[in-house]
Amino acid sequence: MKKEEAINVIKILKEYYPDATCSLDFKTPFQMVVAVMLSAQCTDERVNKTTPSLFEKYGTPEAICNMELEELERIIHPCGFYKNKAKNIKAMAKVIVEKYDGKVPETMEELINLPGVGRKSANVVMLEAFGNPQGIAIDTHAKRIANRVGLSKNTTPEKIEQDILKLIPKEYYKDVNHLLVWHGRNICDARKPKCTECPIKKYCKWGT
Numbered sequence: 001m002k003k004e005e006a007i008n009v010i011k012i013l014k015e016y017y018p019d020a021t022c023s024l025d026f027k028t029p030f031q032m033v034v035a036v037m038l039s040a041q042c043t044d045e046r047v048n049k050t051t052p053s054l055f056e057k058y059g060t061p062e063a064i065c066n067m068e069l070e071e072l073e074r075i076i077h078p079c080g081f082y083k084n085k086a087k088n089i090k091a092m093a094k095v096i097v098e099k100y101d102g103k104v105p106e107t108m109e110e111l112i113n114l115p116g117v118g119r120k121s122a123n124v125v126m127l128e129a130f131g132n133p134q135g136i137a138i139d140t141h142a143k144r145i146a147n148r149v150g151l152s153k154n155t156t157p158e159k160i161e162q163d164i165l166k167l168i169p170k171e172y173y174k175d176v177n178h179l180l181v182w183h184g185r186n187i188c189d190a191r192k193p194k195c196t197e198c199p200i201k202k203y204c205k206w207g208t
Helices: 003-016 029-038 044-058 061-066 069-079 082-100 108-112 119-128 140-149 157-167 170-186
Strands: none
Touching: 003 157, 003 170, 029 044, 029 082, 029 119, 044 061, 044 069, 061 082, 069 082, 108 119, 119 157, 119 170, 140 157, 140 170
């Protein structure tokens, strides 16, 4: 896909989904990190039902550090993979308290080095918590649509992100993931895409 076409795709989706925003609920950068970690292989809706009871008592890195691991596992159990997630959340909170004086670091490099935080999660935190997008979070929706529309032929999130970054000016970074997620949820379903309703079908290599 050419740059002009890629930009048109984003512009069309932005007009189609004017309210596209992050679906995860949070009040602080730390809560954003926790919510993103819980969202791995879990729906945002389920995460948003789980985090209120967690953040009410344990909404800071200090509180997470001081809580029992078993209690954290119990609270986040509905989000799946709760043992591994709990271990990573505790470890992440410990690093933030001990290395960053309780404040979430504001660079991609530092975020990626936190336990349980990969590039996709770091991209989300940089955008949502700090309003400073450095790249594009590639989740299952973004990957599927990027491949179908022709934004990328690659299959790994890292390579797909780099392909899209070559096509999209930085001013659109803040919108791309939201738009692809919303389009994936509403139109471009994995199994039964609504191709006849798709606003970008003329650019699509898959649905023709």
